[in-house]
Amino acid sequence: MRDWVEVRRGGYHDSVTLMRVSRQLSERPDVAGAMVAMGTELNREMFGRMGFAVPDDAGPDDLVVAIRVEDEGPDGTGLDEARGALDGLLRGASRPSARAGVLGEPAPARTTGAAAARGDATVALLSVPGPYVFPEAMDALDAGLNVMIFSDNVPVAQEITLKEAAARRGLIVMGPDCGTAVVGGAGLGFANAVRPGPVGVVAASGTGAQQLMCLLDAAGTGVSHVLGVGGRDLSPEVSGRSALAALAALDADPATELIVLVSKPPAPQVLDLIREAARRLDTPVVFALPLPGEDDLTRAAEKALRALGRPVPAWPRWTSRGGAAPVPGRALRGLFAGGTLRDEAEMIARDALGRELEARGHRFTDFGDDAYTRGRAHPMIDPTLRLEALRAEAADDGCGVLLLDVVLGYGAEPDPAAALAPAVAAALRDRPGLRVVVSLCGTAADPQDRDRQAVALCEAGADVFASNAQATRHALTLVDGSIVEGTPR
Amino acid sequence: MSDHRDPNRDPNRAHRLGGLLSREPSVVATGVEVLASALADQAVPVEAVDWRPPPAGTRDALAAVLGAPGHAEANARAVQRMVTARPHLVDVRPAREVLGLEPGTFLHAGPPLDWDRASGPMRGALIGAMLLEGLAETPRGAERELERGAAVFEPCHHHAAVGPMAGVVAPSMWMLVVEDAEHGGTSYCSLNEGLGKVLRYGAYGPEVIERLAWMGEVLGPALREAVRRHGPVDLMALIAQALQMGDELHNRNRAATSLLLRELAPALAAAEEVPRARAAEALKFAAGNDHFFLNAGMAAAKACADAARGVPGSSLVVAMARNGTDFGIQVSGTGDRWFTGPAGVPDGLYLGGYGPDDANPDIGDSAITETAGMGGFALAAAPAIVRFVGGEVPDAVAATQRMYEITLAEHPVLQIPLLSFRGTPVGVDAARVVRTGILPVIDTGIAGREAGTGQVGAGLVEPPANVFTDALHALAEIAHTP
Numbered sequence: 001m002r003d004w005v006e007v008r009r010g011g012y013h014d015s016v017t018l019m020r021v022s023r024q025l026s027e028r029p030d031v032a033g034a035m036v037a038m039g040t041e042l043n044r045e046m047f048g049r050m051g052f053a054v055p056d057d058a059g060p061d062d063l064v065v066a067i068r069v070e071d072e073g074p075d076g077t078g079l080d081e082a083r084g085a086l087d088g089l090l091r092g093a094s095r096p097s098a099r100a101g102v103l104g105e106p107a108p109a110r111t112t113g114a115a116a117a118r119g120d121a122t123v124a125l126l127s128v129p130g131p132y133v134f135p136e137a138m139d140a141l142d143a144g145l146n147v148m149i150f151s152d153n154v155p156v157a158q159e160i161t162l163k164e165a166a167a168r169r170g171l172i173v174m175g176p177d178c179g180t181a182v183v184g185g186a187g188l189g190f191a192n193a194v195r196p197g198p199v200g201v202v203a204a205s206g207t208g209a210q211q212l213m214c215l216l217d218a219a220g221t222g223v224s225h226v227l228g229v230g231g232r233d234l235s236p237e238v239s240g241r242s243a244l245a246a247l248a249a250l251d252a253d254p255a256t257e258l259i260v261l262v263s264k265p266p267a268p269q270v271l272d273l274i275r276e277a278a279r280r281l282d283t284p285v286v287f288a289l290p291l292p293g294e295d296d297l298t299r300a301a302e303k304a305l306r307a308l309g310r311p312v313p314a315w316p317r318w319t320s321r322g323g324a325a326p327v328p329g330r331a332l333r334g335l336f337a338g339g340t341l342r343d344e345a346e347m348i349a350r351d352a353l354g355r356e357l358e359a360r361g362h363r364f365t366d367f368g369d370d371a372y373t374r375g376r377a378h379p380m381i382d383p384t385l386r387l388e389a390l391r392a393e394a395a396d397d398g399c400g401v402l403l404l405d406v407v408l409g410y411g412a413e414p415d416p417a418a419a420l421a422p423a424v425a426a427a428l429r430d431r432p433g434l435r436v437v438v439s440l441c442g443t444a445a446d447p448q449d450r451d452r453q454a455v456a457l458c459e460a461g462a463d464v465f466a467s468n469a470q471a472t473r474h475a476l477t478l479v480d481g482s483i484v485e486g487t488p489r
Numbered sequence: 490m491s492d493h494r495d496p497n498r499d500p501n502r503a504h505r506l507g508g509l510l511s512r513e514p515s516v517v518a519t520g521v522e523v524l525a526s527a528l529a530d531q532a533v534p535v536e537a538v539d540w541r542p543p544p545a546g547t548r549d550a551l552a553a554v555l556g557a558p559g560h561a562e563a564n565a566r567a568v569q570r571m572v573t574a575r576p577h578l579v580d581v582r583p584a585r586e587v588l589g590l591e592p593g594t595f596l597h598a599g600p601p602l603d604w605d606r607a608s609g610p611m612r613g614a615l616i617g618a619m620l621l622e623g624l625a626e627t628p629r630g631a632e633r634e635l636e637r638g639a640a641v642f643e644p645c646h647h648h649a650a651v652g653p654m655a656g657v658v659a660p661s662m663w664m665l666v667v668e669d670a671e672h673g674g675t676s677y678c679s680l681n682e683g684l685g686k687v688l689r690y691g692a693y694g695p696e697v698i699e700r701l702a703w704m705g706e707v708l709g710p711a712l713r714e715a716v717r718r719h720g721p722v723d724l725m726a727l728i729a730q731a732l733q734m735g736d737e738l739h740n741r742n743r744a745a746t747s748l749l750l751r752e753l754a755p756a757l758a759a760a761e762e763v764p765r766a767r768a769a770e771a772l773k774f775a776a777g778n779d780h781f782f783l784n785a786g787m788a789a790a791k792a793c794a795d796a797a798r799g800v801p802g803s804s805l806v807v808a809m810a811r812n813g814t815d816f817g818i819q820v821s822g823t824g825d826r827w828f829t830g831p832a833g834v835p836d837g838l839y840l841g842g843y844g845p846d847d848a849n850p851d852i853g854d855s856a857i858t859e860t861a862g863m864g865g866f867a868l869a870a871a872p873a874i875v876r877f878v879g880g881e882v883p884d885a886v887a888a889t890q891r892m893y894e895i896t897l898a899e900h901p902v903l904q905i906p907l908l909s910f911r912g913t914p915v916g917v918d919a920a921r922v923v924r925t926g927i928l929p930v931i932d933t934g935i936a937g938r939e940a941g942t943g944q945v946g947a948g949l950v951e952p953p954a955n956v957f958t959d960a961l962h963a964l965a966e967i968a969h970t971p
Contacts, residue, residue: 042685111538116536121516184514187528249510410528
């Protein structure tokens with residue numbers, strides 16, 4: 001063992017730096033013990049306890065270096081190396097770090113509340129798993145933000161609590177299970193790139209709202225805002241809390257000249273409540289409901305256009321040369337990503353066929369249903385399940401016509417036709433008698449480019465329609481010669 | 490920054506749905522990444538949240554607590570009381586007078602504790618206190634007395650007091666008396682002994698007892714005269730200045746000590762009751778102790794935290810304290826109940842030849858500074874001591890930034906120059922801690938595990954996570970039983 005003690009006059013370092021330097025020195029393999037500290041009374045005592053002899057004249061303003069090295073070899077370099085290392089450590093301690101700024105990027109917020117506190121947001125878009133949404137939504141409301149809950153599987157009691165809290169604060173909760181909203185031109189969730197315009201939409205249905213805004217856009221008219229309310233809002237328990245708030249907000253919005261309410265089938269007593277509220281507004285309200293005797297989405301869009309005094313166009317369609325020949329007697333199978341588009345197709349089919357619907361094996365499946373999305377992404381993001389179903393139906397001799405929807409817009413698959421067109425082409429090649437009809441919900445401005453998607457699907461052999469109702473009626477004419485395309489009523 | 494270009498100037502319309510339909514859209518996005526990037530694609534400002542699920546078993550409790558009517562308002566009210574407190578140093582008096590401490594009664598840091606579970610430094614400090622009060626002749630004698638239960642000891646926190654490290658208060662010790670001019674509360678803390686071999690780190694040698702005796706005989710009375718002559722000292726104003734001079738008020742008190750001395754020295758010099766020699770001794774002692782202000786800062790923090798107590802439904806943490814064995818917290822909405830877990834060993838830097846093996850688990854009421862938005866929460870204000878947090882100024886900034894994630898407010902008075910004078914993160918929300926898994930960062934001294942050793946280092950420590958989940962469950966129970 002060999003000790004080295006030196007006093008460096010006027011070499012001040014803060015005690016924390018010196019503690020760290022001492023530790024780093026002590027960790028060197030050839031060092032048995034080390035202490036580097038200012039010569040305060042307390043530190044002199046520490047040196048003494050470690051067995052170092054500190055010169056009497058070392059005071060509180062002097063840096064004392066004490067190093068103990070193991071028995072050195074003949075070259076005696078251990079101590080020199082330790083002293084060299086010490087100099088490096090002390091220099092390093094006072095050298096600024098090589099990083100750019102002292103602050104760097106702040107880490108992302110970890111809760112909705114903390115993120116809300118960072119800026120001046122107007123709405124929180126929540127898509128964490130449903131059972132975990134509640135605290136995040138409460139955070140947002142407490143911070144004065146409106147909330148859109150994309151997630152499903154949120155307990156209904158929590159939905160009511162949140163909507164009551166929002167009402168107390170003069171805010172709105174869109175959702176849970178709200179897939180689509182447009183506020184101030186920003187599309188939230190699954191939304192299409194549509195032009196601004198005079199139509200406000202209240203939607204208890206995501207794809208219903210998308211179909212409506214795309215048809216209006218195709219007619220050269222835009223939307224002011226689309227406020228989703230969630231699939232359960234018009235249930236007896238929730239009682240239209242958000243729908244009523246949305247109607248009132250749009251009624252007060254100077255940019256909104258007309259309101260369209262789109263919904264999955266609502267509870268009758270809630271629908272009465274909403275109709276009553278709508279009657280009291282200054283702004284006219286058009287209803288689009290998948291109920292017998294009610295307007296389908298296409299008709300509601302036409303009604304809205306007429307109310308605004310705007311022309312109703314021929315809805316875009318891309319059909320194969322000469323149109324497909326009918327395949328009577330076989331079944332129509334609808335494979336949908338949009339729940340409301342499915343409901344509308346089934347309603348139109350039931351309207352035309354009545355009880356014959358099930359008897360003839362016609363089926364309409366919603367792949368966005370909880371049963372299919374548990375543990376996997378929505379079919380508008382992940383097409384795997386639907387493509388499998390397409391292959392299975394194509395292999396079923398009983399199936400004559402496949403009806404599929406393709407929903408474009410922000411948040412959806414970047415290029416649905418890339419996978420779907422080859423699958424359609426393959427199905428038609430393997431089953432010459434098969435017919436494929438596509439309901440294409442999108443706009444020319446969507447990131448996926450509606451027209452390019454339409455052409456790709458059409459070239460693969462599908463008949464493509466911008467109107468879901470028209471696509472459905474077209475599919476029906478293919479399986480039943482007695483049905484004429486166009487509006488039956 | 491959104492501009493409020495409402496085409497229709499009717500103010501009632503502009504504020505409908507918080508301006509959702511009239512303002513430029515700006516979104517906080519929590520969850521699926523694709524939805525946040527879809528907004529970015531539309532050039533909509535998005536603040537994306539780095540969300541993770543809360544720990545198993547806390548989901549229902551979180552919903553119950555956050556969903557209780559008035560929860561947010563309760564938190565807002567509680568933290569508002571915390572940040573509007575105006576603690577002033579008004580007096581210095583013996584503990585037996587201000588706290589009514591009987592002979593043979595001692596206070597200690599942290600949640601309740603008995604001798605059998607007491608750690609080395611706590612035992613050492615109690616032994617020293619017995620010697621100081623003349624209740625034992627020798628350390629061995631004191632230990633025997635304590636073992637047979639001859640002394641009564643209670644948490645400082647049960648007496649509106651706080652104590653650094655072991656926090657042992659004996660009847661003869663002099664206490665700083667701090668009054669909150671806003672809400673009317675009073676809090677107490679003993680006088681700081683300096684560093685090294687001191688009672689609060691569990692040392693009880695003759696020099697420790699002598700120093701304490703001198704503090705009772707000379708320092709206490711001298712300070713009393715100075716404070717009374719000066720009049721109430723606005724501690725919050727002093728702390729705010731010290732923060733801008735590089736203190737965080739827990740592990741660094743150099744600026745605050747200087748400011749307090751500057752404040753009191755003229756009054757002390759003018760006090761005829763204090764002989765000149767004693768005034769000089771007192772000044773020299775205080776000037777030689779960079780932590781002289783710590784105890785005043787702790788009493789101030791205690792006054793702020795106590796002002797926020799007892800708000801029903803609030804999940805605001807109003808005390809974080811350690812007794813060397815347990816780490817305990819109290820929450821505004823759950824009264825005087827302690828939620829405790831095992832105290833951790835600090836991660837830090839060591840004096841001389843000491844190392845982690847010599848370290849006692851975390852000890853002291855000084856985490857009251859973090860409770861009130863100072864200490865570890867204000868690390869970004871104290872670049873001189875950033876080496877405690879891993880070495881570089883950005884790490885200290887990151888530590889403070891992280892605390893904004895679990896706090897309810899930004900302090901209106903305590904500001905951090907390095908963060909463009911943003912207020913310090915203040916008011917730990919137990920629910921936020923559970924949700925984020927981010928634990929409060931606490932600066933601390935490290936006591937030697939053997940009784941009598943004294944200080945062996947300093948560093949950072951985290952509370953055990955369970956104290957926050959336990960508090961959350963207790964709040965949830967209360968929410969379920971109106």
